[in-house]
Structure formats: C-alpha cells, structure tokens
Amino acid sequence: MNASSYHPTRRRKTGPMWTRASHQPRRKPEWANLSDSQILARLAPGKAEPTQVLELLLRLFNARHTARDKSVSHKTRQERAQFIRRAFGDLHARCGFKQLPDPRNLAQRHVQALVDLWQRERLSPATIQTYLSFLRGLALWIGKPGLIRGPDFYGLAAERYERHGYAEHDRSWSARSVDIDATVERICEFDPHVGAAMRLIRAFGLRRKEAVMLRPHRCMVPFEATALPPAQRAADHYVRIKAGAKGGRERFIPVSTPQRLAALAYARGVAVDQDAHVGHPDANLRQNLRRFHYVLDKFGVTAKALGVTAHGLRHEALIDHYAAITGAAPPVRGGAELPREIERPARAAVAALAGHSRIRVADAYLGRPARGRSVPNRADAP
Known part of the structure; x- marks a missing residue:
C-alpha cells in the first residue's frame, strides 16, 4: 500500500477538521x-x-x-x-x-x-x-x-x-539514537502528508494536531502582522499557530532557520491548494489522526518498538531551542547548573515556542531547573 492508494474510511462527512464536539450544550x-x-x-x-x-x-x-x-x-x-x-x-x-x-x-x-x-x-x-x-x-x-x-x-x-511537573527522562529521538532524518524521510516517501506533519513537528516544535491542521499556504505572515514588540523580531516572516490544542495559545514562530524554511516548503508542496491543510484533503481530523498513528506504527515510531513517539520530536525541537539559546544541555540531558539570568529567559523562550504562557511548562521538556542559591555569572567567577 502506498500513499497514492490511501483512501479514508468512507463515512458520512462530519464537517471541517476542527468541528466542535457536541457534548457541551449551550446554557439554557x-x-x-x-x-x-x-x-x-x-x-x-x-x-x-x-x-x-x-x-x-x-x-x-x-x-x-x-x-x-x-x-x-x-x-x-x-x-x-x-x-x-x-x-x-x-x-x-x-x-x-x-x-x-x-x-x-x-x-x-x-x-x-x-x-x-x-x-x-x-x-x-x-x-x-x-x-x-x-x-x-x-x-x-x-x-x-x-x-x-x-x-x-x-x-x-x-x-x-504522584505527578511530577518536570521531565525525569529525555524523551527525544536523539536520546534513543534514532536517525531522525532517515526515519522521517522514509515516512515522507510512504505518505507525504504524514511526513510533512513530522517535518513540521521537528522544525517548529508543534503538537501532532497542530501539524496536521496547519494550512501552510496561509499560515506565514510578515513580522509586522504579529503585533510582537520590535525588540523581539527574529525573522522577516513568522508562522501563525492557532490556539486550541491542549490549552495552547496562539503564537507566532519565526521562520528563522533553514530547517524551518524547508519544512514549510515541503508542506506547501503537499497541500493541494491555498486553503488546504497538511492532512489528507479527503479526510476529516479524526481520520487524519488515525492515519498518522497508523503510519508511525508501520515504521516503528512507538514506545514499544523504537522507544520514541511523534511527541518525542517536539521534545527534540524544544531541547534544541534551549541549547541554541544557552549553549548548554538542559538538566534532563545532564546539563550543568546555569546562572538564573541565563536559565530563566531560556525556559521562557521554550515555553513560548511550546505555546504556553507559564514558564514552568518548560520543565516537562527540559527537566527540573536548579534550585537554591543562584550560580554566579561565569564571567565574574574567580
């Protein structure tokens, strides 16, 4: 079975991909x-x-x-x-x-x-x-x-x-020595739509649903349209990610790396028209998510087979973002304690990329931050 032979389950159409659930009726x-x-x-x-x-x-x-x-x-x-x-x-x-x-x-x-x-x-x-x-x-x-x-x-x-709000184990693909590029490329060859979603997760740190629902021709906007402060400008163009998935908020991610630009270009090549989303055009959201899991299972992208999941690519992207800002590995990878003035802004940036306003959300990807007294800035250290 190849990508061209895929046909979604023939069911009555249930509306657009993000059709509202009916289990919460309006107030009388x-x-x-x-x-x-x-x-x-x-x-x-x-x-x-x-x-x-x-x-x-x-x-x-x-x-x-x-x-x-x-x-x-x-x-x-x-x-x-x-x-x-x-x-x-x-x-x-x-x-x-x-x-x-x-x-x-x-x-x-x-x-x-x-x-x-x-x-x-x-x-x-x-x-x-x-x-x-x-x-x-x-x-x-x-x-x-x-x-x-x-x-x-x-x-x-x-x-x-008892629940812990911080990562105790590195769930990224690198931690399991999975060849990310080769695995994603094989998925792209089998199913370009699922492959495009995986590329977006890797490049932008998206959630699975955000990647499948992304409209690659419509999502990119100039910096001036983001309403971000001029001091925060990191690129000429940004990808707009809508709010809605798992409590996430609307955010704008700069198209600031070759990897992000390539992932967006690939997704545009997969999307059939200007209004199309990354998922299969003839399937609704539920069917696309089912197809997504089927393809990943076929290629062993499961906790049981390779020890990783699609969400592990989101971990990968957020950990890489932290490392790019600080120049150091996060605690979940055994990184050393950093000065608070470096650590806290980096965690805030990771939380923002993940689509959250609370800095503590970054702990779920980076591990528990160092507690206790602040570490002196290395430039001032004796």
Whole structure:
C-alpha cells in the first residue's frame, strides 16, 4: 500500500477538521439570571434522580478548567464526562452500593471503593492519576474542594502515583539514537502528508494536531502582522499557530532557520491548494489522526518498538531551542547548573515556542531547573 492508494474510511462527512464536539450544550435561556447553585437547587437532594443531577453538573461545569479561569479542550470535556458517568455507574454495579448516590453526596467511602476497583483491574498509575484528577474536579463542582486526597490516603504508593511537573527522562529521538532524518524521510516517501506533519513537528516544535491542521499556504505572515514588540523580531516572516490544542495559545514562530524554511516548503508542496491543510484533503481530523498513528506504527515510531513517539520530536525541537539559546544541555540531558539570568529567559523562550504562557511548562521538556542559591555569572567567577 502506498500513499497514492490511501483512501479514508468512507463515512458520512462530519464537517471541517476542527468541528466542535457536541457534548457541551449551550446554557439554557431560562438560566440566564440564576447562579449555578440556584440551578442545582431546583433538583432537591433525595428527590431528583442521581443521573439527572450528574448531567446537570456536567452541563454547568464540564467546560471549565478546575484551576484557572479558562475553558478546557473538547477532548478533556469528553473524556471527563465519560469517566464521571462510568464511575457513578460502577459505584452501583461493581462497588457494592445498593443505590446510586446523589453526586452532591459523594464521600470518601465512594472514592475509596473506586480506587480499590481500579487497583483490582490493575490500571496503570498514570490512568489512576487522571481519574483522581477528574474526581477532584467533580469535588470542586459540588463544593467539596478537599475531598480528594493524596495517593497515600487511598493506600497507593506515593512514589508511583504522584505527578511530577518536570521531565525525569529525555524523551527525544536523539536520546534513543534514532536517525531522525532517515526515519522521517522514509515516512515522507510512504505518505507525504504524514511526513510533512513530522517535518513540521521537528522544525517548529508543534503538537501532532497542530501539524496536521496547519494550512501552510496561509499560515506565514510578515513580522509586522504579529503585533510582537520590535525588540523581539527574529525573522522577516513568522508562522501563525492557532490556539486550541491542549490549552495552547496562539503564537507566532519565526521562520528563522533553514530547517524551518524547508519544512514549510515541503508542506506547501503537499497541500493541494491555498486553503488546504497538511492532512489528507479527503479526510476529516479524526481520520487524519488515525492515519498518522497508523503510519508511525508501520515504521516503528512507538514506545514499544523504537522507544520514541511523534511527541518525542517536539521534545527534540524544544531541547534544541534551549541549547541554541544557552549553549548548554538542559538538566534532563545532564546539563550543568546555569546562572538564573541565563536559565530563566531560556525556559521562557521554550515555553513560548511550546505555546504556553507559564514558564514552568518548560520543565516537562527540559527537566527540573536548579534550585537554591543562584550560580554566579561565569564571567565574574574567580
């Protein structure tokens, strides 16, 4: 099978690549002058069906971020809603509770029963972390912010179940001695659309979805159109990356290296017209992402085969960006401690390239920054 013989699954068209999910309905007009608590109060505890209360909670709160004043992605909304519905069903069907509890009466005995069920099912620590995070959001919705405790409270080993916001291992392709250029070239020969997305991830540090959705003929703008301060000018032209993927924000990346220029030129050669995206033109976003994973699996770009994933190329690009700014390897590659006046701006630049406003996001790619007293500038050191 070659690229020219690929045909997406013949299904009814679902709209453009970024069609909105339908699991977050609009707020009802009759709720316009009511607070969330007033709306919930309409369903009296003990009288309303628990499933009815649950659906109302999802309708009111599922679009909201649990920690910041912003909305979450449609993917997060869908996964959170599916999990919460399933968890309450499990309380009755699999955890021994004779009656389904009103979600507003969620208590530690319910949470412990769910954790015990997940352990019996041998779910991975990462999955249980995610499930506890979803329950923590639900606890906030019902006014019980301290309900969900740490892993050790539920009998889980803290060292396995606590999340770290920093990279403990280098996930780049270089760390696994994968020949990046040769691997990407073979993918390009088999499927130019997937290959173009891989080139963009490598050159610009994009997410998988951002690369597939990029419109290479329309995305490049002159510096004057970016509204960036003149002091930040790094190139005459920039690539505009739209907001939307995994909490990312709109950003402009300078076309400042031959690698970025070549990746963009290749993507333009693949895109069929001025409005085309990088993905296959006859497929929607879901089909293109499925094709993306199929091709990478075919060439062994998996954690099981080569020990790397497509996201590892994003790690590669962000680590390279840090090294280009500082002239040193990051902590995740054993780099030495740097002066704060060098380290912090470099991490801010990596976070911006990744599409985030918080500098701490860079830790997930570079490793934990040095803590403690500042290191003196080497030029001033004795």
